[in-house]
Amino acid sequence: MQPILQVDTLYGGYIPGKPVLHDITFSVRPGEMIGLIGLNGAGKSTTIKHILGLLHPQKGNVRINGLTLKDNPLAYRSAYAYVPESPELYEELTIREHLELSAMAYGLTKDVFKARSEALLGEFQMKDKLNSFSNHLSKGMKQKVMIMNAFLIEPSLYIIDEPFLGLDPLAIRSLLDLMVQMKRRGASFLISSHILSTIEKYCDRYIVLHRGHIVAYGDLDEIRLQTQLPGASLDDLFYNLVQGEGGTP
Template sequence: MSSSPVLQITGLSGGYSMNRPVLHDVSLQVQPGEMIGLIGLNGAGKSTTMKHILGLMSPHKGEITVQGKTREADPNQYHSALSFVPESPLLYEEMTVREHIEFTARAYGVERSDYESRSSHLAALFHMEDKMDSLSAHLSKGMKQKVMIMCAFVARPALYVIDEPFLGLDPLGIRSLLDFMMELKKGGASILLSSHILSTIENYCDRFIVLHQGKIIAQGTLKEMASAAGQHGLSLEQLFYELVQGGK
């Protein structure tokens, strides 16, 4: 497995206005086969960071590379190397679940045989077999979220960017998603995961990055962050509270 980071962010500053940046000198890496938890309060800059990775926002300063490529230098290679699950599902109301997944597979150049086996596996994993030919307009919010997840996972890019995926999912759906992300990770995929449900991701992520007011205030394994903060033996949720409340 390559030792070069799949995602490299260096000195990123950016936001919606040049005069009021949301992010301030953010630098982070995601290695192959690594799941990183990006955590912070509302407004900390998590979604803004993801929008910069996706190319929806342009940095004021700094650089972002995916598999060593910048979006400006090689947009096709850059975008084909990542997949995104948004916080709120965005679907075409007059397309079926199957059509959404097939459309995504074609966009990523997935072979027909791979598409068929992967879509069948995902439908079974998320208990959506009987909904594959249903229009998205007729789905519940949780089912729509499952469709977004299935679309992201029918491709096999190097990097998955996942923003608050557990909202709307039932407990079985959450467990299925976590288990599948672990399966992908073991296969070498990299995952940048944002979530407020810290107790859920604590035992799944390899490292954590704590964003607060647009700056990284801590990063590393739970043990490393607790040691640096002088707060040994705390859970991720307890440590996060100490960090954002002005602890060490």
């Protein structure tokens, strides 16, 4: 089965010839949820920026549905949805207009747009805010708008950076339920989060980044085997990898 996302021997960063990512290789299969974890500065955001096409690899390549960004920019970018850590909205647009803009950009029919948007607005309790401008919203509400726009288009791949920041408990549960629902339909997820206890319950495999290197990669049992810590939680495994001997690339 061809991976939705394939990252091969990726070296990259912000300054040519001075990579901060070193030999990053992993894949995300259809219907799989991958947790991308690491300390601040480990290279998580840099990895995501290379996947999004905001940074170009100094070596190696990134493919979504078998295509690199150079192969077909439109097909590459339309295959994923990205939810950033800090919500970024247009101040002059209402929530309704944000959703309509996404629907037009991705070619949704009116009927599909109506059904999906009404379901999402109800799920995140935002129907009464539909005509509100983004600068009148709290950070948590702005984050809900970003999430609704991502799930509205139902792409092959969801890239979500710190999805739970700013969300109330009901919104967190709604997001997790939606992720599970879309995963069952075959969608893939790459999730960067520091809330290890939550992603341990939902992710199939994990990538542990440290100082720009992958220091562990696999499901929970595989990482337990790598660290020789049978039965350990993801939190304990992570601590061992970045604080113990496993933390030195």
